[in-house]
Amino acid sequence: MFRTLSLAAAAALFAMPALACEGVTVSDAYFRTSGAMARSGAAFMVLNNAGDSDCQLVGARSDLSSRLELHTHIQIGDGIMQMREVEEGFLIPAHSSHALERGADHVMFMGLTHVPEQGDNVEVTLIFADGSELPVTVVADNERTPMQGQMQTGGHAMSHGASN
Numbered sequence: 001m002f003r004t005l006s007l008a009a010a011a012a013l014f015a016m017p018a019l020a021c022e023g024v025t026v027s028d029a030y031f032r033t034s035g036a037m038a039r040s041g042a043a044f045m046v047l048n049n050a051g052d053s054d055c056q057l058v059g060a061r062s063d064l065s066s067r068l069e070l071h072t073h074i075q076i077g078d079g080i081m082q083m084r085e086v087e088e089g090f091l092i093p094a095h096s097s098h099a100l101e102r103g104a105d106h107v108m109f110m111g112l113t114h115v116p117e118q119g120d121n122v123e124v125t126l127i128f129a130d131g132s133e134l135p136v137t138v139v140a141d142n143e144r145t146p147m148q149g150q151m152q153t154g155g156h157a158m159s160h161g162a163s164n
């Protein structure tokens with residue numbers, strides 16, 4: 001009887017919607033410190049999903065901070081942007097990508113154990129909803145402008161970049 005129940009439970013687990021993340025890779029990753037005392041920082045990157053299933057990024061960890069959060073920026077009126085934690089994380093659709101970029105979604109490092117120098121490598125482990133993890137190396141680059149890399153549209157991202 002007990003065994004039958006266990007098998008049923010196992011079957012139910014496998015029947016859950018698949019959110020496989022094995023096809024996910026990261027490109028264009030960099031890290032910026034923020035604030036005069038550089039107490040915090042943020043990582044930006046493009047998450048590419050070559051797989052057949054959607055994937056959800058739900059968290060991250062790093063030796064550089066004991067508290068990493070997934071954040072986004074929202075408009076609170078008059079062109080003012082504010083950071084908010086996104087507890088459900090970020091969707092990376094199958095055969096598509098999701099950009100973490102200045103003035104939008106990012107991985108927030110609250111309270112740094114030390115301040116990385118320009119060009120230093122920051123090791124971050126991304127955690128996905130399917131339980132898998134992806135270690136990525138993010139280069140500290142405080143000199144990078146928001147318009148470098150992927151995003152080439154509009155000028156608004158410029159004014160919000162300073163908060164990160």
Ligand SMILES: [Cu+2]
Binds near residue numbers: 072107
């Ligand atoms: Cu943030």
